[in-house]
Amino acid sequence: AQSVAQPEDQVNVAEGNPLTVKCTYSVSGNPYLFWYVQYPNRGLQFLLKYITGDNLVKGSYGFEAEFNKSQTSFHLKKPSALVSDSALYFCAVRDMDTGFQKLVFGTGTRLLVSP
């Protein structure tokens, strides 16, 4: 079965500093990886995906993610954090066992950006 792990429940960072939200994956075959963000009382919003190609993937709102096959990681990064980036971030992987339509989400990491 495909799975992702987010080892940090919460990440705190000061505004203007770089941020990293960690994700590791466990898959059979090539991974299809995603990051979504959830603001309070809202649904999830797609940030970016890795299917194949460059290991550095650029996404929405200035976020990017680095795919590292040897470390089985897909960490989300941003060079300069904003207070408005404070939200819940989910890493996800496509579950190839059930076809292309099922995403399995990690447990989520709450990002708090202080002014």
Next chain:
Amino acid sequence: DTEVTQTPKHLVMGMTNKKSLKCEQHMGHRAMYWYKQKAKKPPELMFVYSYEKLSINESVPSRFSPECPNSSLLNLHLHALQPEDSALYLCASSPPGLDHGEKLFFGSGTQLSVL
């Protein structure tokens, strides 16, 4: 129109009630999803409809009954729910083609409380 609209936003129901959740999108997406999200947990897939046909049922109890009357509309009929079914119910859709099932567009959800 780039939104997935869910109604109602909040719902309180007794264990003997029958209610329905509604989801609508007008983006031409041909896959629609129901996810369940408990507090401080990741979303969990319940059902997937692809081209108006049920393609995935994640062993959801029969007290939850999905319906996809057309390509723009998805319903979730609720009957004889239990208090543990209280959760945020998220609808999502995804476009056909290469991104089918990968980039999900989520609604804001229905917060359901079962008394």
